[in-house]
Every structure is written in C-alpha cells, then in structure tokens.
Amino acid sequence: MIGQACEFDYAGSQALKVLRADGFRTIVVNSNPATIMTDPGFADATYIEPLDLDGVADVLGRERPDALLPTVGGQTALNLALELDEAGVLETLDVELIGASVDAIRRAEDRELFRDAVESVGLRVPASRIVGHLSELEGVSLPAVVRPAFTLGGHGGGFVETRAALERQVETGIFESRIGQVLVEESVRGWDEFELEVIRDRRDNVVVVCSIENLDPMGVHTGDSVTVAPQMTLSDDAYQQLRDAAAAVIRAVGVETGGSNIQFARNRETGELRVIEMNPRVSRSSALASKATGYPIAKVAAKLAVGYTLDEIPNDLTGTTPASFEPTLDYVVVKFPRFAFEKFPGSELALGTQMKSVGEAMGIGRTFAEAFLKAMRSRELDAGSPTPWPRLVSIPDGVHSWFVRELESVSAALQRVTCVEDLVSDDWLALKRLGLSDAEIGEQCGLTEQETRRKRRAWGVLPSFRRVDSCAGEVEAASNYLYSTWGEADEALPRSEPRRVVILGSGPNRIGQGIEFDYCCVHAAQSFRELGYEAVMVNCNPETVSTDYDTSDRLYFEPLQEEEVLAVCERERPDGVVIQFGGQTPLRLARAVEEAGYEVLGTPYGSIEVAEDRGRFGELLQRLNVRCPEWGVANDARQAATVADRIGYPVLVRPSFVLGGRSMRVCYSRREVEAAMRLGSEVPTLIDRFLEHALEIDVDALSDGRETYVAAIMQHVEEAGVHSGDSSCVLPPQSLRPDQAHEVAAIVRRLARGLGVVGLLNVQLAVSGDAVFVLEANPRASRTVPFASKATGVNLVAAACRLATGRRLRSLGLPAERPPDRVSVKAAVFPFARFPGSDPVLGPEMRSTGEVMASAADFPTAFGKAERAAGRPLPSTGTAFISVRDADKDAAVPIAAVLAGLGFRVVATAGTAGALARAGLAVERVEKVSEAAGGRSVLDLIRRGQCDLVVNTPQGSGARTDGHRIREAALAARIPCITTIEGSSAAVAAIAGSQSEVAVSLQEGIPSYAQTA
C-alpha cells in the first residue's frame, strides 16, 4: 500500500486496520513520518521511502507482496501504480493491482478515454479538446477551462477568458502534466457543482455514500469550495438523476471494487448535467464524506478490494446493518476550506480551478446555518488574515439563492439583537439554534463571550449532544460519534471507565500546524486508553485520523473554541484535559479550561505561559544561568530601532504569540527594522539578536518534573534564520561535537526542571562558536515529535502521556539516551507552485505544508533520498547554475568545486562567476535576467531545460528581483532550487556521496520498536 498525506493517512490507516484484522500481511510505503499509517504498530512492515518508481519498486522487490492497493493513497499512489505497471515491475514481480485496474485508472484519468466512457452511457462531459501543443488552440471558444492530465489538486490548471491567458495557462499546464497534455474545455462556470461518493463491489452492486453540494459554483476547485452534505437544493427527481449518472459512470469506467468520487456540473435553470471528473480512488472528498456520514469509505473499499461484497461487510456504527445500507443523515454537514494566503504575499487571493487551501474544518448541526457557522468559526483564522469568505455576510457571487437566504436570515436575526438583557429563554434558544456562538452574540451587544455565556446559562439554555449513526436513528447504534445542537434531548452515553481524559485536537491543517499534531493526538488517545482511561477527543478536522470514531472512546466533532470545549468538558467531567499535543490550538483554550475548574494534565499551563512570555522566560534563563541571544520588546518602529541599535545587528523581528513564524524578518539595518515594523500590526514585537552562521539545534525531551530524558537532538541543515519547520533536519546531528551535544543536553535538563515540565519539551538552540544559546522552549509536543519518534524508536507521545498521569520517568523503561546508528533526515515539502507570484525562498516565515523522512547509513545518502521523497530529486550530472549573494561568494567556491569535480557544467552570473574563476574554477558566465538580451539569460537556460540544478541565495527577497524570477522559473521547470549555502553543501554532498542502499523497514531498522510499539 502506498500513502500520501493527511486525508490519505486516515484512509491508509483504516485500510491497514481492516486488512490486518483479516489476516493479511501488510506492508506500507510512505515518505511522510507524521502519519499514523507509518507507525510501526500499524503494519507488518513499514517503509519510509521516497514515493517514486525506484523507491516503491525496491520495496516490492524485497517484500514480494501478492497485491498492491493504490486506491487509498491519493493521486500519488495511483500515478505510481501506473508507472510501476508501465515499467513492467508489477508483471515481473507478479504483483496484482487491486482496487482499480490499470485500464480503469486510465479511463478515469485520461480525458479522452473518460469522455468516451461517459458518452457510452448517454451522459455528457463539457465539450473539450486535448492539447499537447500551443498550435492546437485554433477555434477554441472562450471562456474556457484548462485542466492538465494527472496532476494533484488540479495543479497547473485555470479558468481563462482571454486568448493570451489561454495560451499562458496551456503552457504551464502542459508542463505540469505528467503526460504533457492539457484539456481545454467548455466553461461551465456558474453551474452548480455536486459530488457523489460511490462504492461498487465485485458483484456490480453500487451504493451512494453521500451527496455533497458546493456552495461556490463551478469554477472554484471543490477543495477550495465551501461544501455541504447532504445536498440541499435538489428535488428527489433531480437527485436521483445524479445518482443514476454516478452509478452509470462508475460502471462505465470499470472501477470494479472500491470507492470513487464523481463530480457533476448542473445548470441551475435548465437542469442540464455534465460529468466533470471522477477519482477512481479514495479522495479528499471521500474522507469528508466518511466523517460526514459515519460510513468508513476507506475501510469498506479495502475490504471490497480483497473480495468481500457490500452485503457482507457490517456497518461499524450500527453493528447490525450491512455496508450496502446507504447512509441517511438527520443533520447537516458543512466543510470550510482553510487558506494561508498571508504566507504567500504577492499571490492572488482569487480562487479558481487550482486548489489553494491548506486545510479544512467541518461543522455538524441540525440545520445548514448551524453547521455552516460551526465550520466557519472552526477555521481559527488569525486576526486580519486575508481569506475568501472572511465573515458570515461576505457571501461570494454565484451562491444558490437558497443558501443566501438561509445565511441572510441568520445575519438579520443577529442584527435584531441589541441588548442581551432583553433576551429570555426562547430568544436564546432561537439564536443558538441558528448556530450563533456566544462570542458572536456578545460581540453584537458589546459584551464579552464569557459574560454572554453567563447570561445564556442563567436562562438554562444549554447544548445537547446528538449521535452520528449513519441511519437517522432508524437502527440502534452504539455510535460514539457526537455533535452538539440546541433545544433537543441529549443522547446520554454510558461511561464505562471511571477515569477519563478530554484530548483537544489541533483543528484545521494550516502552515505551522499540520498532521504532526494530529499524529500526537491520536497517540495520546491510544496511550490513555492503554492506561485505563476513557479517551474523549474534540476536533473539527475531517481529514484526520483523530476524527475517526475508532480512535477514541468518544469523538466530539466540534469547533475547538472555548464555548464548545467547555460544553464537552461539562458533559464529560474529565479527570484531566490534555492540551500538550494539538499545537497552538489547545493552548489558546487552556486558561479557560483551567478557570472552569478542570485540571490540565501534564505540564501546567502556567509553565507554558512562562515559556511563551519572553520577559518571564528571560528571567528564568538568567536564573538557570542559560544564555540566550540579546533581545528586547517594542511596540512601534521607533522603539524597535532603539532596541535593535542597543543589541546590535542583525536582528530577528517577530510579533509575539505567532504560529509558524508569521511576519518574521531578519534585519541588517535600522532601516530594515523600521520597514519590518510597518508590515506587522500593533502587537508587541520581539527583537532578538540574530546569530549568523550558527548551528541550529532542535531537541525533543521528556521530563517528569525532576528527571529529563533527552530523546532526540536534531541539527538543522539550514542555519538559524530559516524557519525550523522549513529547514531540513538531521538526526543524529552531523556537526555537533560530543562536548557541545553534552552541553545542549545539560541545558535542556535544566530548562525542563526550571519550567516544571511534565511530559514533552521541545527546545530550539543555536550553537555559535563555543557558546550555546537557547532560542525558545515549548513545553508541549512539537512538529518534530513524529520524526524523532520514528528515527529513535521511542514513542515520545506514549511516554509523555504516562508522565502526565504521574508516572516517573525511570519507570517507563526507555532505552538509554544515545544517538541512533542510522542517519535520518526530515525535509520539508512546499506548495510554492500553487502560489504564483510569491517568492519561493526560504526564510524565517514558515511556508511548508508537509514533510518527508528518509533514513540511511550515512548523511549524504539519507539527504539525497529525502530530497527525492520531497519531489526534488537531485541530478547526478548536467548543468548547475550558481548565483549567490556577496556574503556567500567564498562559501560557494567549494560547492562549485565539488560539482565541477563530479562533471557538472557550472554556469554563473557575473559576480559569482568572477569569484569562482578567481578560485581557479572553470565556469561559464551567463547573463542576469535584467542584463539579458536575445535569449541568453539564465531564465532561458532554465526554461529550455538546459539547467539541472539551481543554487541561488537571495540578495534580498521581494517582488520581481532577478533572484525571484530565477527561483520562480526553476520552480515552474521543476528543477531543484536551493536557496541557502548550507542546503547547497548538503545537496552537493548527497550528489557526491549517495550510496545505493536496500530499503529497510522501520521494524527491521530499529529493534526497540518491538518493545515500544
């Protein structure tokens, strides 16, 4: 089985669960360490290997499985299955492809074959033509949509209205497509968009699991649309027409077993229908449909793939009905996309056929508006972040009038509230039933959320909890999957364990807070269950494993907001609330949880506050005699400049309390500091001395308050200044001397004790010369926990949960603190290609949306593999372009020398070429973009495919600088583009020193897994 990311982690881990239960030996291949499916306990053999032809073929060759299941691993897996088939690997190794045949995959993915299949059952696709070259655009009518074949999230496609835009889009699209083809098609922009999740078994039985209606009409990628399930605006006749069409399409395409997502465009006036697309696999939408209905699509798909039929598979939630019982909903589900436009300045806010959201949140309610408002506030937007649909009233164009009316009636009801004092019980109930939060009602009346809540509760208006049971109550279901609503009876659930914990999840994925934290929450649930507690999960992210009702004893699918979380706590009366594992989201709620009288398990919230409050943290460091870079706080540009002058340049400027280094800048002068302050808002801003050329170290440790276990010391490949989430990172550290490592560990121990940590502690340090500085400490699960756990074989979350329940460190039986034998590298995955216009350069602001891991006997091999896994395979020969800023000129010489020694043709722009030539290297000069005339610039080289590696360290980031254009061109051409000197050194070392090595599973690589898994 091959996997991909968050929603596919959910699908993959579900599939693994049922296949193992059925007695299959399971082997999983995935390069993402932050996944549950890659946990050693989840499969019989786990390979964290690059998801490319070589990586997977290698594993198949070693394991010789009977069958390969690609349909639960997203588009990446499907593409790989095709590649493996084309390369003859499956045939040679006698591996059967299950779930979908190669023919079916091709029919679904290849536009022409798909059109033929759809038309063969009397349905239509939008009029279209396949284009492989610009010359084939003659006679295309506009507006049109450009869609490349075989890309992720509609990547490289777009809606075009003019001839010029058409040509531009077609060019990118051809490039992006694996088969060099794009589809130019009739625009159905403005039509309503529906999706059906369909499942078929080997006896040709078909069921529709869920209908999904998009609020944003055609033209906006469904991943970026607000969507609702079940569909709200179609009559039975119209809906059955879609259902019939969906069944006909899955049969015509020939998906023999498993799930498919089929998208339709429907003209609101005429009812005309077009089949837009089909995914012959478990998809992002099917993860949503699974959570929306309680019907586990991936589980069922996996069982169907190994030969079961729909009538033979029981429904988990009811236990008595079969999987052929189509879910029916007595509630409404709304999904909101979560965007991160603030991270990609320069890119357009507009939505189109290319997916731009980085995460999603789902809300469940008894009415559309209730679900909508829950999902909307579950996004947890940072104040002022630009996003589509920021507020209830900002309804985009083209939304069906039914939805508009529903939302407008909520706005109107809210407008009518003027004074909370006037509201009596019925008024409160009416407002709450609309889906309005205490905060929203309070804001309308100029009251705090807490005061508003007090008033409401005084009237006895409290939420009730309802079960998701997939059958609208028709069948008795032991479902543990709950949501809140108002003015109804509560479905009480028996509590079986005397002790229980509430685990707060991490909410929608966003940059800086992704799947790593869900991994931690899932482990926390498992660990507390093992410890004899009932684990109660609260989360609102439909893509995750934590919102699988199998993960916890009870799942509350609720916004991670004070109101909802306190309501869950009040109902559950937990022995403790777990806030360590969900990133920043639970931390924001910790104070309210404590004030309401619930105990925060593990590290007390006070310690977290000390760590986050720079002043108090500074005092603590002083007391512990630990160094940190000089720093100061400023409220405006003038103060900032004064502080910076005092502590000396360069400085790091950042607003306090931010996630993922938002608005962080490194400034080298007073002028830059003032400029950076103008970009930020009015919040207090931290100014730190920035340590240049320092080694950045990340440590994950466990503490029981007295003793501390330093579990993992990791070195960042890029130096301080590149956000730790974006930097590659290696374990064990490659350039830390034993004495330095010893000192790092000693500092971490002192800090853990000083902060009173009970559980996990992450510390970031910088080693400059002989001095070790603490940059920051986070007494909670960090982004690196999954990576560190997998690299060392110590399940850090499991250990932290035990500590939180009062166990002592020495009772946990952890292996001795010692660096692992194998070298593991974590590399970041970036979404730059989705955000044209924004500069793909690494800096203090985090922008990666995922990560990969690779392990090997040595660093170069591991690094090379990690880059491959991140989709940036390093070339072994060819042309390398080098252009570095002045400060890096000397450091560029050895890099160029090694490349030249490896037989690379080295080209450089004037300044860099001069420096390299002076060092005696053979180098060809190429013109800068701005000097170029007549196609001789580096851009032309890159665009013509005559360049295989770009090393470009930025002189200064910003729109339309030469460097920016070079980096953008490299990105578009899919050429590895390295923007730091350290990254370049590591890459060159990897090119020079990579060894070919047999893939080793986690279970073999780290024997200690046998004990901790």
Next chain:
Amino acid sequence: MSGLLLLEDGSRYSGESVGAPGISYGEAVFTTSMTGYQETVTDPSYTGQIICFTAPMVGNYGVGPERCESDRAHASGVLMREARGPQWTRWLAERHIPALSGVDTRSLVLQLRERGAMRAALVTGQAALDEVMAGLSGFPSMAGTALVDRVSTPAPFVHARSGRARVAVLDLGCKRSLLGCLARAGAAVTVFPHRVEAARLARYDGVVLSNGPGDPAPLLHEIETVRALLGQVPVLGICLGHQLLALATGRQTFKLPFGHRGANHPVLARRSGRVLVTSQNHGFAVAADDDPAVSHISLYDGTVEGIELPELEALSYQFHPEAGPGPHDARSSIAAWVDALRPTRRRQALAQAA
C-alpha cells in the same frame, strides 16, 4: 402559532405550526428519505399517518405539480425539525395538512424505534388536551384497519392508451410513479377500482396489484380477487399488492414494530446475489419461515421483500421499484415484467370466450 404532537403513551413533542390549523389523528411514523417530501405526502400509502421526516430540513426546493404521487395529499400530518417555506408550508396549509416545524424529530424517531409506531394527535393552537387524548384513544389503531376504500379510484380510467402489452392496475392507492413506470416500459395501462371483479382484470395481459395504505389482512374481497386471478393472468404485486398476493396464496402477514420507510434500504435478490438499494414504505410484512418462494430479503432486518411464484406466473415486491421518491435501482424489474408479458393472451382469451 405553536403546536403539539401527543402520542398515545402520553409523551409530547412541541413545535411551531406551519401548515393547516386544527387537530388530526393518525399513526406516527417516520421516513428516513432525504428527498421527496412532496412525493411522500401525496403517496396514498401514507393515509392515516402522521409523517415525521428525519431529513434535517424539509421544503428547500419548493413544490411542483410533477412531484405529486396522486391528486391530493394523504398524510394526516407532517413533523419536521426545520421546515422551509414559503412554497412548501403554503402548499401544506392549502391541502389542510397540519404540520409542525422545530420538532425534536430525532428524539421522536428514537422513541418510535424503541416502542413501535403509535397513535398520535397533531394539535395546533389551543386545545383541551384531555379531549384530544380521549379522541386519540378512540382512534382505531393501524393493525386491522382497511384504508383502501378511501384512496382507490371510484371508476376505471385509462392511464396509457397504447402499448405492446395491456396491463390492468388494481388500484389500492396507486402511486403515479408506478403508472409512469408501466407506461414507460411499453404497457397500455388501465386502472380499476379495488372492488372490480376479477374477470374484468383477467382479460388483460397482466395485472398489477398496486401499493396502498393500511393492514392487508381485512381486505378479504381484494384477496379473493387476487386468488381468482392467479393462474389466469400474470400478476405483479407492489407493497400492499405484494402482501395481498401472499395472503391469497395462504401466507401470513404481520405488523412491523415501526415499519420501513426510507430510500436507502438494501434488498438482496437471492438468485442473482445482487443488492438493490430500494425505496420503502410499509408497516406490515409477509411472514417468511423458510418459504422457498421468497426471492428478495431485506438486508436490514431479514424480512421478506419479494416472492416469486412462477407456476402461478405471479411475483411481488415489498419495496417500491417505481421509486418516487428514492433510488431507481429496481425500476428495471418493472420493465422486465412488462417485457415478459405475452400480448397474445388477450386474443386467446377473446377467442375462447367466443
């Protein structure tokens, strides 16, 4: 105006009255179909029933004449968590159907599931509840009640003039979808009142026993009619018609605790092993006991969903292949039945008569 649902066990559910004013009595039942509210309320099989929709919001897409399953609304009342007007609620009021919105429908469903379908009164505005309760206890329960007389056509009529085969429909409360399916399958369709003589029906190429409301057991005349037809002419029974076929061939029927009403019920066709997702609406079922004639069973509770009596040229379905509302998976079975009819039968019959 506020309203109340009063159940025979004394429990109450409140809501806001959004339909016609007044008091109405009926059996409280629920349907889990997410679409087709108008089809449901106009389905004659819902006669004498107060329908609770489990769908969270009802009325979203308004009303349309093409969505009527008969010429009027038959349900005694409608209960919704969230009604959406104005078209739908006005439509209900115009047809004198009391309806409540804002009802805790899920709690009601759980109660009906646990304790079975119950007699209930839907009351709008002010009413003396003890009088309503008295009225409720005097209201006949569904078991043993014949309702066909209230919904069957008073006189025969032709639904489709021409076709490859001539089909007679015994109207026990027939849905328009069923007639439409027969016509689309190529049948000329004539509809007869439920008291028609068997001999008139036997002259056709095939007879359809339609769906309809109430308990099949008291329908002695109709059972006799079916018995007379068997062996004379191919017979297809749907829902109540299916139950009548069973009773006419010596089988038993019984009342289900709360019935099957929805558009998602899986049915296993035994011979092919195929699963059909079906539309269902029935409160009574045929008793099975290892009956070899059972061709279809419910994958939900194992009850009989179809019988086949090839020696009598008779077959029947408990579910609704004609859909309306619901999935179309089983529509082809009606077409297949029409296809198999021998149009020559009528001429032979005429020849014999002469």
